[in-house]
Amino acid sequence: MLAHVDMDAFYASVEVLDRPELAGRPVIVGGGARGVVSAASYEARAYGVRSALPLGLARRLCPQGVFLPVRMDRYRQISRVVMEVLASFSPVVEPVSVDEAYLDLKGAPILKAGPEAAGRAIKSAVQNVTRLTCSVGLAPVRFLAKIASDRDKPDGLTVVADLEAFLATVELREVPGVGQKSQERLRAMGLTRLTEVRALGAERLERMWGAFGLRLWELAHGRDSAELRPEREAKSLSHETTFHQDLADREALAAHLLALCQKLGRRLRHEGLEGRTVVLKLRHADFRLVTRRATLARPGADTAIIYATALGLLKGYPWPGPFRLIGVGLAGLAPAGQGQPGLFEDQRQARGRALAAAEDAVCERFGHQALTRAAALAKDGQHGHTGDGED
Ligand SMILES: [Mg+2]
Numbered sequence: 105m106l107a108h109v110d111m112d113a114f115y116a117s118v119e120v121l122d123r124p125e126l127a128g129r130p131v132i133v134g135g136g137a138r139g140v141v142s143a144a145s146y147e148a149r150a151y152g153v154r155s156a157l158p159l160g161l162a163r164r165l166c167p168q169g170v171f172l173p174v175r176m177d178r179y180r181q182i183s184r185v186v187m188e189v190l191a192s193f194s195p196v197v198e199p200v201s202v203d204e205a206y207l208d209l210k211g212a213p214i215l216k217a218g219p220e221a222a223g224r225a226i227k228s229a230v231q232n233v234t235r236l237t238c239s240v241g242l243a244p245v246r247f248l249a250k251i252a253s254d255r256d257k258p259d260g261l262t263v264v265a266d267l268e269a270f271l272a273t274v275e276l277r278e279v280p281g282v283g284q285k286s287q288e289r290l291r292a293m294g295l296t297r298l299t300e301v302r303a304l305g306a307e308r309l310e311r312m313w314g315a316f317g318l319r320l321w322e323l324a325h326g327r328d329s330a331e332l333r334p335e336r337e338a339k340s341l342s343h344e345t346t347f348h349q350d351l352a353d354r355e356a357l358a359a360h361l362l363a364l365c366q367k368l369g370r371r372l373r374h375e376g377l378e379g380r381t382v383v384l385k386l387r388h389a390d391f392r393l394v395t396r397r398a399t400l401a402r403p404g405a406d407t408a409i410i411y412a413t414a415l416g417l418l419k420g421y422p423w424p425g426p427f428r429l430i431g432v433g434l435a436g437l438a439p440a441g442q443g444q445p446g447l448f449e450d451q452r453q454a455r456g457r458a459l460a461a462a463e464d465a466v467c468e469r470f471g472h473q474a475l476t477r478a479a480a481l482a483k484d485g486q487h488g489h490t491g492d493g494e495d
Contacts, residue, residue, distance in 0.1 A: 342433025
């Protein structure tokens, strides 16, 4: 079970906290280079003032509003306190922004009393320590926890106990990533609820929006990650290939994997990053997306090591396929050289690094197509377009 915790009108609430005489008045925080509203108290929202609105417009909508500049240092200070409170409930907390975080409550003692009680405990702890309110959503997957936390704002608590029943209530406009244009396009097809896009089918959604279409299809079935990425693991890089024709041949898959690992290795070294967790991604012909992870003995960015690890994951994957997509990523990224290399580095790794550096030099000179190892040459060619990701 995940919890998504979202502070209510955070910047504006902090201003009211620091100046109690503003309580109950429409407080609007904004300004800076972009000249837009960063936060509006609920009293200001009653006048139609929203985040991202130009300040001039906000002044016209709410002339009696109290307009204040952004004091980011102060908000960060309180944010640290909020995150500390959250960390007391679970070792796995993923801050998303200064006023928002996910908690993994799996195995957390607080969950023993049930999700509702857990949500209430989190809310009252945050309020006791900061004297600010937050809204909490609890759900088995990320995007539903986020939607749930937004349902009952401010000072709200929503528990997704029955996933399918809750899913049926989700409007497309609530779904993260579905912007105005996508909503309009779907509305033109008579679709306003998330589960209604199931009827379009995965192929059609993929034709409409590519990778985003497939993601929407998965969300429509309530499928999303339940895994959190705590701060130090938040950074990852990945590359993937979608085949024009589904592929089951393990050697051909391995060849694609090698090409992707080479790309990934080059990019990691180019950006001076190394990582600890190799992630293999496979999408089945029926669009099911699976990931498999393996942790390296020490952080690295060497193509050979990433490939050997990813290949091990592929070989260990028990289902035969066919697959629509293969991808590889490295997570837990940090600037290279922080893991005390050098002294204890074994020769094999040093050779791998030298080879990788030579590869990089050749690629830099002749372009990335110039250097492809034998296996990648063997089966590559007729299929596939590639994509990459980063977060
Ligand atoms: Mg918020």
